[in-house]
């Protein structure tokens with residue numbers, strides 16, 4: 001029996017009648033750009049995230065780019081980003097003409113180490129951009145305090161953290177703008193590309209709403225040089241359906257995690273560390289081993305899918321060769337790329353599948 005890394009088809013099939021009806025509703029409505037379905041999702045998503053406003057966008061990368069544009073970030077500005085993240089975080093900064101300035105992660109949580117941020121702040125710094133990586137919130141209070149002290153904005157990359165809580169409060173409006181991806185594999189995923197932002201600022205919500213639609217509020221009147229990055233109403237309808245199940249699906253992820261943790265304790269694997277203020281949603285279950293490559297290929301032979309998040313840190317990517325970073329410039333990020341791997345987790349993973357993974361791992365460890 002094979003265990004896929006993530007079975008997206010199973011998640012669709014679980015909700016097929018409801019999702020199909022939601023899609024039919026949009027098809028029959030005759031309204032295919034923005035409109036009531038997108039507005040309804042925005043209201044429901046803002047409410048879920050304990051934020052005042054949500055704006056639906058085409059994808060998560062655009063959410064980051066438009067958040068930075070709305071804050072006036074551009075050429076000559078610096079944005080502090082984690083050295084350990086999916087490259088989209090860096091690419092958004094580069095896309096607006098600013099410079100990503102990497103800060104190493106805390107080796108325990110793999111999220112940006114807030115105690116190392118201040119040393120990276122310069123006169124050019126405009127934004128702190130933490131990522132809630134793998135579904136675990138970054139330590140926001142010290143980051144927000146630094147932002148107040150140095151007069152900086154905070155943009156959160158929450159593409160992996162739908163429903164996560166920091167000190168009891170949902171991720172969604174701690175910083176100035178919180179950016180979401182609804183890529184199919186995320187905890188709340190569309191059936192195609194989708195993204196959005198949440199914020200408590202009416203001005204920033206308004207700016208991003210205008211930017212996503214050609215810089216236009218009134219048809220054929222363009223206030224700014226905007227883009228086309230609108231959330232598709234069919235995807236909005238899918239997301240509205242799935243949002244009703246997000247908490248239940250997170251509970252299923254948590255149940256798998258507790259089985260993993262109780263069975264893998266005391267092995268050679270370095271298990272995820274959860275600070276007491278964090279309520280993670282386990283987008284990924286990331287473990288660490290100095291024998292990672294061997295373990296991964298043995299699991300693959302047994303039909304168990306694993307992935308590495310991420311095999312090449314952004315500073316070592318060809319895309320950033322112009323920055324001239326040494327591979328060892330960010331040793332914690334590099335060590336993680338050498339040692340981490342993610343074992344399967346998802347709302348439709350059966351206890352039989354979880355058992356197969358643990359049985360195979362127990363023979364290998």
Ligand SMILES: *Cc1c(COP(=O)(O)O)cnc(C)c1O
Pocket residue numbers: 059060061062085086088089131157159160180181182183193194195
């Ligand atoms: C998925 C992801 C993004 C980008 O989202 P897209 O919708 O694929 O553009 C950005 N940041 C992180 C951390 C992600 O995981």
